[in-house]
Amino acid sequence: MDKPASIQSLPNELIDRIGSYAGTMSDVKALRLSCRTMGAALQSAILKRVVIDLHNGNVERNVYKLETLSAPTIPSAREDIESRRPWKLMIRELEIKYLTPLEDFSRRCVSSRGRWLDVASSTPIDEEAGKNGEKAIKENLLPAIVSLEGLSRFRWTIHRRTPMYAVEAVATALREIGTRLTQFYLSASDVRTTELASYLGEQECSFPILRTLSLEYGGPSDETREPDRATRWVLGILKNSSSKLTSLTIRTPNQWLGLHDIVPFVRSASLESVTLTSVWCIVVPPDFRLPPAAFRNLRSLNLTVCTPDDRSLFAHLRTPPLPVESADVWTALRNAGVWVASLRIVAITDPLLDYLTAHSGPLEHLTVVNSWIARREQGDKWAWVFYESVLPRHKAYLRTLKLDTAALSVVALEISVAGSSVASQEVKDGGSGQANSTFIKTVLDCCANGYMPNLTNLKLYNSEMESTRGSGCGTARINRRDWITGVMAQALERYTYISERKPLLPRTVEVVGVTKWSLDVKGRLASAEKISVWGYKASPGFRLQTFLRGTGIRF
Structure with a gap:
């Protein structure tokens, strides 16, 4: 009903x-x-x-x-x-x-x-x-x-x-009903935005009591790196909207709006959720200082740049978009004392690590898509900051944890979490699956030992699997696909061992690659109901059904 x-x-x-x-x-x-x-x-x-x-x-x-x-x-x-x-x-x-x-x-x-x-x-x-x-x-x-x-x-x-x-x-x-609306959602992601924005901008709609605004736009004609009429149209909507706006979402492959553009329109510091999805956008200019009062109630921040995986929204772009330089936003947020409870990030930068280390909490939802980590040293630092500072500080509050393990799979980790130490052997290039497996096992161990009691959604995925996609794979790609499959198998094996102890596990656990395996858990676990495993189908020598036989997991 x-x-x-x-x-x-x-x-x-x-x-x-x-x-x-x-x-x-x-x-x-x-x-x-x-x-x-x-x-x-x-x-x-x-x-x-x-x-x-x-x-x-x-x-x-x-x-x-x-x-x-x-x-x-x-x-x-x-x-x-x-x-x-x-x-x-x-x-x-x-x-x-x-x-x-x-x-x-x-x-x-x-x-x-x-x-x-x-x-x-x-x-x-x-x-x-x-x-x-x-x-x-x-x-x-x-x-x-x-x-x-x-x-x-x-x-x-x-x-x-x-x-x-x-x-x-x-x-x-x-234009007639805008004065009554508290929520307005517009989706025109496959429309030629320039012409549409020009027309809608002439309507001069007013939203005096609006609380939620969501705009998704960007069509085939928007392949330009210059601010366009759509940007001016969005700013016009913000100008004519309520000063008590609580939720703002702007998803577009060609956006020139940053947090600094929003500041003049949040006079009452009412914003609780901000989502900016864009390309070619500087989220905050260098040395810009966010006024603390403007974002003091901000709880959810989703700064998503267009990645090659965002095919549904940005499939019309002829060339893969470049990453957005968003490092300065973390310094600005830290200086303003704005600590969000829900965070979704893409680019791993030193200012981001400093922000997470200084985060006073509570941090309840954390999603890291570190597709843009180019240097191994950056991945090493991210691993250390996460285990030494972020997880111990926020383990009691985390409800959702989604991590990309790609940058952690080639580094030897010396991990310490809440007094429980797990060390991995040093791994050379080409055998990085062992470190990745240790990483996944360690996070599951944290759940099993009750270090994250409020966690309800855990997702671990490896963006490097995307590079193995395609039927015309060479020997190197096939070998890489095989060891990734082995990593997932080891993670499942470890999870099966943990589940036999009936620990306090998240309700949903996902290990993500490309092809999904959905598994139901047998037995009377405290809270776990399903494991979703995404990864390439195993090589002919590995049969998932045989591997899971006797483990208590139904396939």
Whole structure:
């Protein structure tokens, strides 16, 4: 009942009568509803989310449904005051996706001998019906959205095939409803951002009570290293937004916004979560001093640069993007005394290590994607700082720990964690799997011995496995793939040994490479339920099922 889905699955008759009787609830799976009991009448403010997905549905039909729900009529015949409230006051969240009526028509129909036939029923369809969706968007969508007086959360996904008249209809509605919104999410990651930003920037939308803002954009035409109109558009949105913004997310492959650009718009120090995903961006200029008051409530910081692995968002770039120089941000945060509880980082730098060492805590969520470590000495230092300073200081608070072990696999580690010492033998180049295995075992040992009692999610992965991808591997690549598989096998063996002692283990443990192995744990462990192991399929001489036989782990 709580799972949101698309309004397109609701029959028209149900839309006309929704809320009249609780008996219809078995049919209302597409709306996220809540009521006191299954036999009780629907209460006020229950219509929390309506999803209008016009990509795979009937455009005309779905716009009609939204228009019916937003109408001032009273669908319920009950006499109590609550039931008399129109549904347009009860709809809290609206999501509009794609708006591609011509593509929708072509999906539902097939041309046969000069006629259009319905794919499902093979019945003839008037060719003019393909234009009905366009007519519904132009004439009915705007008033339907504007009339939703109780709307506070709006999600808008623009597709590269979304026609401009559909963008204009929603953008005009956004200008009208912006003053009511507390959450606004816009996704246009495969759209030509320059043209879109130019148009949206002219709308001058205002969001005076906005609390959450999420913008994902960046299309094929944005391969430039110069600030563009999209950046000015984002700054315009921030300027016209509430000074009490608590969550800000900007994901784009061509961003020129840093923390210093945000400072003028966080006058009340309300920001609790910041996500900046970008390329060619200096997060903080050299020697810039962040005002401590501006970020004193910041709890979550996600500074993600575009890496070659971010294919879903940045696949259109012709050349792999370069790493972002974000070292100065850690010095600025440390000088300002801003200690975040949730941290996701990519580039390992000396200022970052200094920041983690000085972090006063609590640090509850830590994700390290050290794909950009180029020097072995840097990886060595990271290992020492993590084991000697970060883990002992924050072990009691950590809930999520995700580490890339790539830079730790070629160094001999002398590890000391909370008085428990684990030493590895010195490993030469070409045999680094032993050190990597020791690293993984050590982290699992920490969990087994109760050094991280609040940890619920542990993920260890090796980004170097990406370099072994491809069917045309040479002998060196195949050998490297084989020893990586061996490392994962040793980690599993160690984890099996630990699990037999029924320790306090995280609920989910993942060891990540490329191909996923999902394992369920047998026995009565204190909290562990599943192990997910990602890595290349083993070489012919290694059978995972044989290896796991008798270990208590089902495959």
